[in-house]
Amino acid sequence: MTPSDFAPALTAWHTRRGLTKKALAHAIGFDPSYVSHIEAGRHPASGDFARRAEQHLDAGGELWKAWQGAAGKQPAPTGAAELFVDSDHAELRYHDGVYTARMRRRVVNGGTEPVSRYLVRISVDRYPGRPEHSNELYRRHPLAWEALNLKAACNNEPMRWTVKHDKDSFKEVWLCFDNEESRFPLYPGQAATLEYAYTVGEDQWGQWFQRAVRLPTNRIGVDLVFPAGLDPDAWGTETSTTAEAVPLRHPIKRTCQGDDVVFSWSAQDPPIGARYRLEWRWRARPGGEPRPLLRTSSDRMAAAGIVQDGDPALARSARRFRLPEEAAAAQETVDHLHRAIGRVREHHEFGKGMGLAAPQIGIDRAAAVVLPPDPDASPLVLLNPRIIGSSAETDEHYEGCLSFFDVRGLVPRPRRIEVEHTAPEGATVITVFTDALARLVAHEVDHLHGIVYTRHMRPGLSPIPVEEYRGTGRPWRYRRT
Structure with a gap:
């Protein structure tokens, strides 16, 4: 074009x-x-x-x-095998500690060459947003092919498969349009229904399921099937390489089928590059045992996946991104931050805006997301930020931190700061922030350098219990200069 x-x-x-x-x-x-x-x-x-x-x-x-x-000015493809997906449906079923994923895709060869194989991916993450825990788990207990029990078929004909990538928590395989008895390539103009299934134990599968659109697709859908006795709840987000995570544009429908609860979601004409992530929780444990009570504000933040005070991750400077070489890694980190913010906002309303830095979800990279106090304003994404200038004029306001949310501390901050940060394509950007936004940004930049707000409090002052704080839900106020 x-x-x-x-x-x-x-x-x-x-x-x-x-x-x-x-x-x-x-x-x-x-x-x-x-x-x-x-x-x-x-x-x-x-x-x-x-x-x-x-x-x-x-x-x-x-x-x-x-x-x-x-x-129309693009050159027409020559000799290319161009697949598109007429329909893509996935079912994830949980029973007795095991997840079973079943995929069904109707694919069409719209190119000029026969297709002899189809790439599929299997990726798991037991602790979303806490990669150090997941990495340790899969180093000790990597995904095993025998446990996955991968099976595939094309129009009910068994398919052979070969390994492309074999990582501890990530697998890629080619589904081959052949088996020991025959070959059945997909010729131009032909369509075929591909089905494959695999199993993963709940000790290796976190409570999320993501679908990525990698080929032109007419329709995509997901069913989550969970035992009703777990009292399940489900929600989802949509993101891509060009857009931040937002709630699914189409609602998830909940139905009951016997002893199961089914959460169904679908979309028409999803754009290439879109990623749809469904997440869930059990309100009750197997056997009807109630979940532990989240008694304090910090309990709720920990349940949302926020690293808590005392964790060494909060005292280290985060690693900077090499951009644009690491643009994909930066986007993945930002996606994790948006999902964590979604979980946090289920537990608390933020009248002053809020922010979250990657070390607070266990990711040692220099990225932060800030939600401005204006609810209609877009989130700010900061990569490799550092404060390069600040005003002499300061003021004091109480701040809270998701990593020790049971207290609030009176913190002096400059009313104006200049922040140097990096755009995904590698350009250096300098942005000026004032008043409330300056305070929010400075708080998150501190996190990326291993600093928490108590380091800035005046000598002799200590944080107060959140029960004594009287500013919850109200914006900070600033006098005009």
């Missing part, structure tokens, strides 16, 4: 509608930097983006025609 045909039309239409690039991006569910790349001609627009922009800007078909004209 030649982006120059589409970019001017996009600029003209969002300007005509009185929308900035940032406003347009948030309105149609894309990251603002994605729009910037398109308008600068550095990146072609996807069909999904063009359709959403056309609809939101009510461009009378002009944007869509411009995109089609640009797309």
Whole structure:
């Protein structure tokens, strides 16, 4: 695609509608930097983006025609095997301590060459957001092929499979369109139904299940099937390489089937690169034993996966990202932070905004996400941040920390700070923050250097119990200068 045909039309239409690039991006569910790349001609627009922009800007078909004209300038593929997925359905069932995943995909060869194999991935994470615990677990008890008991079929014909990657917690295999008795390649224009299944014990599988869209797909769906006696609850998020994690755009439906509860979710025309993550919890343990009570604020934060005071992870400086080489690792870390923030917000409302640094979820990397006090403002993502300047004027306000949330401390902070940070593509950015946002950002930058707010409190002052704090749910107030 030649982006120059589409970019001017996009600029003209969002300007005509009185929308900035940032406003347009948030309105149609894309990251603002994605729009910037398109308008600068550095990146072609996807069909999904063009359709959403056309609809939101009510461009009378002009944007869509411009995109089609640009797309038509691409050279036609020659000799390529191009698969697309007509439907993709996954079922994850839990019973007696074992998860069984069953995948069913109807794939179509829209290319010009026969297809003889299909790549599938199996990835587990027992402790989401706490990679040091997961890494230790899988070093001691790696996923075993024998335990996975992987089986696959094409149109009910058994398929042979070969290993591409064999890691402790990650497997990739080629499902081959053949077996010991026959070969059945998928020729251009043909469709086939692929089915495969595997099992993982709950000692190795965390309470999450992610589906990634890697090929053009018409429909994707998931069923989670859990015993009703566990009193299960489920929710989900959607993310991609160009957008932050947000709640699923389509609700999860809950139904009862005998002794099971089924959570069903689906979406039409998911964009390539989208990742849909479903998570769940058991309100009751097997046998009906109630879950332990979360008696304190810190108990609730620990239950949400937040590293608590005393953990050595909070006292170390986090490792910086090498960008753009480590852009994928940075995005994965940010995804973990967004999911953890979602869990935290189930336990507490944050009238002053909030932030979370990667060391607080056990990830030793220099990334933080800050939610501004304005609930309509977009989250801030900071990679490799450091404070390079601050105002002489300071003020004092009480702060809380998710890593010791039972207390609040009176902390002096500059009212204005300058922060140098790195964009995913590697550019150095300097951003100025003031007042409440400066306080939130400074708190998280401190975490990335192994510092907690008590280090900044005036001598003789100590944090007070949260029960004595009177500012919960109210924003910090600042006098005008």
